[in-house]
Amino acid sequence: MIDPYTLRLNCRCALCIDELSGALLIKKEEIDREVFPSKIEEKGNYAVAVVWSDGHKSSIYPYKRLTSP
Numbered sequence: 703m704i705d706p707y708t709l710r711l712n713c714r715c716a717l718c719i720d721e722l723s724g725a726l727l728i729k730k731e732e733i734d735r736e737v738f739p740s741k742i743e744e745k746g747n748y749a750v751a752v753v754w755s756d757g758h759k760s761s762i763y764p765y766k767r768l769t770s771p
């Protein structure tokens with residue numbers, strides 16, 4: 703399991719990553735070091751949706767991304 707901060711930084715939703723360029727839209731220094739998932743919801747049997755303590759709620763992670771960054 704990778705740590706929540708790293709996982710938050712690696713969010714691939716449209717708010718965090720520019721879909722066309724793949725550029726990171728969030729700034730590392732703007733992410734709280736102590737960020738944690740406030741809610742985790744299963745999406746089918748391949749992914750989880752995460753609501754973060756900082757209010758970000760469009761994160762979806764395939765299970766395999768939870769174990770390897």
Ligand SMILES: [Zn+2]
Pocket residue numbers: 713714715716717718719758760761
């Ligand atoms: Zn995101």
